[in-house]
Amino acid sequence: MTDAFSFTLHKTDGMARRGDFVTPHGRVQTPAFMPVGTAGTVKGLTPEVVRDTGAEIVLGNTYHLMLRPGPERVAALGGLHTFMNWPLPILTDSGGFQVMSLSSLRKLTEQAVTFRSHLDGTMFELSPERAIEIQALLGADISMQLDECLKLPAKRDEMQRAMQLSLRWAERSRRAFESRAREGYALFGIVQGGDDIPLRQESARELIDIGFEGYAVGGLAVGEPQDVMLKVVEETTPALPADRPRYLMGVGTPSDLLEAVARGIDMFDCVMPTRNGRHGMAFTRFGQINLSNARHAHDPRPLDEESPHPAARTYSRAYLHHLVKANEILGAVLLSTINIAYYQALMAGMRAAIEAGRFADFRTDTLAGWSQGDIAAV
Amino acid sequence: MTDAFSFTLHKTDGMARRGDFVTPHGRVQTPAFMPVGTAGTVKGLTPEVVRDTGAEIVLGNTYHLMLRPGPERVAALGGLHTFMNWPLPILTDSGGFQVMSLSSLRKLTEQAVTFRSHLDGTMFELSPERAIEIQALLGADISMQLDECLKLPAKRDEMQRAMQLSLRWAERSRRAFESRAREGYALFGIVQGGDDIPLRQESARELIDIGFEGYAVGGLAVGEPQDVMLKVVEETTPALPADRPRYLMGVGTPSDLLEAVARGIDMFDCVMPTRNGRHGMAFTRFGQINLSNARHAHDPRPLDEESPHPAARTYSRAYLHHLVKANEILGAVLLSTINIAYYQALMAGMRAAIEAGRFADFRTDTLAGWSQGDIAAV
Numbered sequence: 001m002t003d004a005f006s007f008t009l010h011k012t013d014g015m016a017r018r019g020d021f022v023t024p025h026g027r028v029q030t031p032a033f034m035p036v037g038t039a040g041t042v043k044g045l046t047p048e049v050v051r052d053t054g055a056e057i058v059l060g061n062t063y064h065l066m067l068r069p070g071p072e073r074v075a076a077l078g079g080l081h082t083f084m085n086w087p088l089p090i091l092t093d094s095g096g097f098q099v100m101s102l103s104s105l106r107k108l109t110e111q112a113v114t115f116r117s118h119l120d121g122t123m124f125e126l127s128p129e130r131a132i133e134i135q136a137l138l139g140a141d142i143s144m145q146l147d148e149c150l151k152l153p154a155k156r157d158e159m160q161r162a163m164q165l166s167l168r169w170a171e172r173s174r175r176a177f178e179s180r181a182r183e184g185y186a187l188f189g190i191v192q193g194g195d196d197i198p199l200r201q202e203s204a205r206e207l208i209d210i211g212f213e214g215y216a217v218g219g220l221a222v223g224e225p226q227d228v229m230l231k232v233v234e235e236t237t238p239a240l241p242a243d244r245p246r247y248l249m250g251v252g253t254p255s256d257l258l259e260a261v262a263r264g265i266d267m268f269d270c271v272m273p274t275r276n277g278r279h280g281m282a283f284t285r286f287g288q289i290n291l292s293n294a295r296h297a298h299d300p301r302p303l304d305e306e307s308p309h310p311a312a313r314t315y316s317r318a319y320l321h322h323l324v325k326a327n328e329i330l331g332a333v334l335l336s337t338i339n340i341a342y343y344q345a346l347m348a349g350m351r352a353a354i355e356a357g358r359f360a361d362f363r364t365d366t367l368a369g370w371s372q373g374d375i376a377a378v
Numbered sequence: 379m380t381d382a383f384s385f386t387l388h389k390t391d392g393m394a395r396r397g398d399f400v401t402p403h404g405r406v407q408t409p410a411f412m413p414v415g416t417a418g419t420v421k422g423l424t425p426e427v428v429r430d431t432g433a434e435i436v437l438g439n440t441y442h443l444m445l446r447p448g449p450e451r452v453a454a455l456g457g458l459h460t461f462m463n464w465p466l467p468i469l470t471d472s473g474g475f476q477v478m479s480l481s482s483l484r485k486l487t488e489q490a491v492t493f494r495s496h497l498d499g500t501m502f503e504l505s506p507e508r509a510i511e512i513q514a515l516l517g518a519d520i521s522m523q524l525d526e527c528l529k530l531p532a533k534r535d536e537m538q539r540a541m542q543l544s545l546r547w548a549e550r551s552r553r554a555f556e557s558r559a560r561e562g563y564a565l566f567g568i569v570q571g572g573d574d575i576p577l578r579q580e581s582a583r584e585l586i587d588i589g590f591e592g593y594a595v596g597g598l599a600v601g602e603p604q605d606v607m608l609k610v611v612e613e614t615t616p617a618l619p620a621d622r623p624r625y626l627m628g629v630g631t632p633s634d635l636l637e638a639v640a641r642g643i644d645m646f647d648c649v650m651p652t653r654n655g656r657h658g659m660a661f662t663r664f665g666q667i668n669l670s671n672a673r674h675a676h677d678p679r680p681l682d683e684e685s686p687h688p689a690a691r692t693y694s695r696a697y698l699h700h701l702v703k704a705n706e707i708l709g710a711v712l713l714s715t716i717n718i719a720y721y722q723a724l725m726a727g728m729r730a731a732i733e734a735g736r737f738a739d740f741r742t743d744t745l746a747g748w749s750q751g752d753i754a755a756v
Contacts, residue, residue: 039700039704039706040697040700040701040704041701041706041708043706043707043708044707044708044711045708046689046708046711046712068700068703068704069675069696069700069703073675073676073696076676077676077678077694077696077697078678083694083696083697083700084697085692085693085697297447297451298451298454298455300455300456311424314463315463316455316461318447318451318455318461319418319455319461319462319463322417322418322446322447322461323418323419325446325447326417326418326446328417328419328421329421329422329707329710329711330419330420330421330422330423330424332707333422333424333707333711334424
């Protein structure tokens with residue numbers, strides 16, 4: 001336990017940063033990748049398996065938990081850490097992104113967003129204050145402000161309107177968070193502004209004026225090409241304070257992670273390692289490997305005999321191919337495990353490289369390795 | 379490694395038996411329950427998880443592996459132990475039961491059964507010799523003879539015909555098995571005869587004349603009431619040699635296991651702990667618990683705080699209920715784990731009770747415990 005949320009920056013290498021932050025449930029080394037525990041579970045994996053991949057923090061989705069089983073019930077059951085048996089740090093999103101992408105009949109006002117549950121049609125209201133309340137009920141170590149997230153491309157006046165609404169919601173979120181005074185817990189603000197750099201920089205300045213324990217770059221990975229995303233990242237991170245963690249939300253491929261760390265990002269979350277794992281795809285040092293491909297049917301080699309994770313060293317490609325073709329649950333379980341472990345190994349590699357001042361070499365070597373897979377790991 | 383398959387009977391208590399057998403991949407304590415690894419995987423579970431439940435042997439299905447990925451491919455990949463990363467003993471069935479229950483366009487002759495794969499319509503032929511060959515290719519520690527398995531009730535002349543065909547196939551299976559001479563590996567004969575006791579006893583006598591390392595009671599758990607099944611078991615086991623293991627195929631509920639051990643059975647396999655686990659059902663000391671039931675939604679208690687398995691002690695009923703309602707893979711994974719662990723704990727309890735000469739008390743106490751669950755654990 002510590003009194004306050006704290007971030008320590010140990011080393012920089014170019015714009016890449018090596019640090020850690022301390023939460024009530026423990027320390028997280030950065031750059032960090034957070035597996036996504038959508039509905040109170042990283043899909044298919046026990047918490048022990050998730051920990052053994054090297055993950056030090058997971059993400060929980062406010063939207064999903066709000067609908068089912070409900071934050072009041074999770075709180076009555078001891079909070080999300082106890083509920084899902086994950087004793088390490090948890091970051092929760094605010095629900096805004098899923099309201100936009102999953103629910104129907106949304107109505108957005110200055111006050112709140114109302115929407116219909118995609119599960120059973122029940123109407124819900126989510127305001128900045130309720131999003132903070134829900135995340136407090138869940139017991140999140142790090143909460144996120146409610147924001148409005150647009151799909152890209154979007155018109156500039158739309159991006160500006162959404163960014164400014166998100167700023168007003170940031171201020172209300174901060175006030176609601178302060179009123180609860182949970183020592184050591186953190187609230188992150190979210191930079192918006194679409195792909196418009198001046199809007200992004202304005203958003204960053206205004207958020208810093210309000211003051212947060214960390215800053216996220218939101219509204220990316222929503223359909224734009226990688227170069228657009230990276231351009232926004234590299235023009236935004238210099239506007240953020242060096243002594244606070246920076247979180248690129250919902251990103252991404254291994255390549256996205258490597259390039260975003262090179263541009264000063266410290267934290268990531270993405271469903272890709274688990275979702276692709278459920279669809280027969282493996283992330284490896286050699287790029288993405290599609291295990292449903294018939295050429296793996298006779299291949300006795302493991303995915304990566306030098307992997308730090310036993311599952312990637314042990315099971316043959318032929319066996320994984322068999323599990324995928326037979327639609328066996330274990331295929332989803334093993335590939336989700338292997339993929340999260342690869343993401344964690346990639347982050348550990350980046351952390352070590354930054355410490356050693358050789359991040360540029362690590363990036364070159366890693367990119368070269370990926371070119372050996374089934375498809376370009378862009 | 380040992381030179382020959384060997385079974386040791388340590389203790390009896392009434393008709394209940396405490397023993398062990400030794401295979402090329404290790405020792406198995408009896409009475410034993412074998413989790414079913416249908417298609418080269420105990421559904422949803424890594425081999426480490428299966429071992430941690432206490433399982434010392436798993437079953438593989440010849441029918442499923444014959445269709446996909448094919449026994450020649452499994453052999454080329456090092457055999458089933460290597461393929462599925464399970465270093466302990468494996469028993470394989472002969473495929474006969476699944477041919478009858480899953481495939482279409484079966485044609486049964488004296489020579490063999492031909493059938494159409496339920497996966498892709500390919501025609502296959504399975505003879506007693508091919509069944510032995512497949513199981514040798516898989517590398518099974520214990521192989522089963524090909525037999526003909528009828529659904530019950532059936533007419534006496536049908537049961538007699540199938541039993542006699544199974545005996546002729548037993549003899550051919552034995553010859554095919556001997557011609558391969560795999561030191562320490564075992565072949566079990568299968569007693570048939572439906573619910574007709576004289577047919578069963580004739581079948582047992584003839585099989586003993588052929589000579590096997592162990593004897594199975596087949597053709598049960600195919601629709602008959604429990605009392606019919608137990609009657610056949612108790613009239614059959616006395617006809618089997620005391621110095622060989624006795625295996626009741628495809629059985630059953632915890633109650634079936636308890637009652638069959640009381641009647642001299644040493645080995646079991648069943649998909650019930652995994653299949654029911656995938657459908658939200660938990661097996662516990664308190665009987666079966668249906669976790670989809672709304673009354674568990676707020677219940678912070680674990681399934682069994684005194685369980686030897688951490689999953690049964692750790693996760694709340696409310697969390698398991700949530701996973702089941704949200705159709706999360708982890709629900710299937712945790713309940714399959716918990717159920718196999720309960721089956722293993724039940725077997726361990728029976729073994730300890732037989733050793734201590736208090737099997738009757740154990741049976742009474744166990745039956746009393748089950749009456750506390752959601753539904754009678756019959």
